[in-house]
Amino acid sequence: MLIYKIFKADEWSELEAQGETIGAPIDVTDGFIHFSTAEQVVETANKHFANQNNLFLISVDSSKLGSDLNWEKSRGGAMFPHLYRTLLLTDVARAQPLPLVDGYHQFPADTGI
Numbered sequence: 001m002l003i004y005k006i007f008k009a010d011e012w013s014e015l016e017a018q019g020e021t022i023g024a025p026i027d028v029t030d031g032f033i034h035f036s037t038a039e040q041v042v043e044t045a046n047k048h049f050a051n052q053n054n055l056f057l058i059s060v061d062s063s064k065l066g067s068d069l070n071w072e073k074s075r076g077g078a079m080f081p082h083l084y085r086t087l088l089l090t091d092v093a094r095a096q097p098l099p100l101v102d103g104y105h106q107f108p109a110d111t112g113i
Contacts, residue, residue: 002093003035003062003069003081004113006045009054012095020086032070033083035060038113040078045098045105047075055098057107060091 007015007024015021023033026048036044041057049055062069065083074080096108107113 001037001062002059002111003037004041004044005033005035005058005060005087006041006049006098007056007058008052009056012056012058015087015089015092019089022086031084033087035062035069035081035083037081038111040075040080041113042105042107043075049105051100051103053100055100055105057096057098057111058092059094059096059111060087061093064091 011021011024021033022028027033034044045055062081068083068085070082070084071079072082096111098108099106
């Protein structure tokens, strides 16, 4: 199952350059890297990245994260995937731009989101 992380362009560039990341500032504060499922990621984009451009949608195969990935109750009682280790560039299945068009993020058509 693919899970998703939205990164600002500079955060994605840093991951590409460093080969790993402890996540965005909110991830550092919370002590884990926040992910969303395909069903959750649009709401995540709207809630936490409204009107922000220069974003990337990062896809990760959850089965490759092992026991470091925990599913925990969050927004509205929904179970969200949280990664309790650094995210490695080798964990990333795909990274795609997430452009903002007329105030809405345009998710890549081939993701099915």
